[in-house]
Amino acid sequence: MDSSSDKLYYSISEVCSLTGLKPHVLRYWETAFPILKPSKNQSGNRTYKREDIELIKLISTLLYEERYTIDGARQKIEEMSSQNQQMKLEIKTATVSAEIIDSIGKEITDIITILERDPMAVDKQDSKG
Secondary structure (H helix, E strand, O other): OOOOOOOOOEOHHHHHHHHOOOHHHHHHHHHHOOOOOOEEOOOOOEEEOHHHHHHHHHHHHHHHHOOOOHHHHHHHHHHHHHHHHHHHHHHHHHHHHHHHHHHHHHHHHHHHHHHHOOHHHHHHHHHHO
16 A cells, blocks of 8 residues: 555445455355444545554454464454554553653752752752853
């Protein structure tokens, strides 16, 4: 898929031309893979987002290239999804913790520096400058 495209939603025919699949296959996959839920517009037509198309490409790869069964592909996607969510959560937690620790450490160092200074020496330095 062209990453330069700024399109938010794709019709089923556009998705078919992007993926090489037929509309009835996409409609069937919606029933077979609960994670694939394209929204529908006011007319009732399916509208796919980029994430949906990436998921469709993953399903296609698992079924046609890696020769998974429908159940096997569904299970693999669920595993990948849970691992991805867990990994994102771990990364986010680790990143936030490191930032917080660094920030607290800097604040403590600043406070210690301020408390160790002689207030009269600061005043003398200020009057010299």
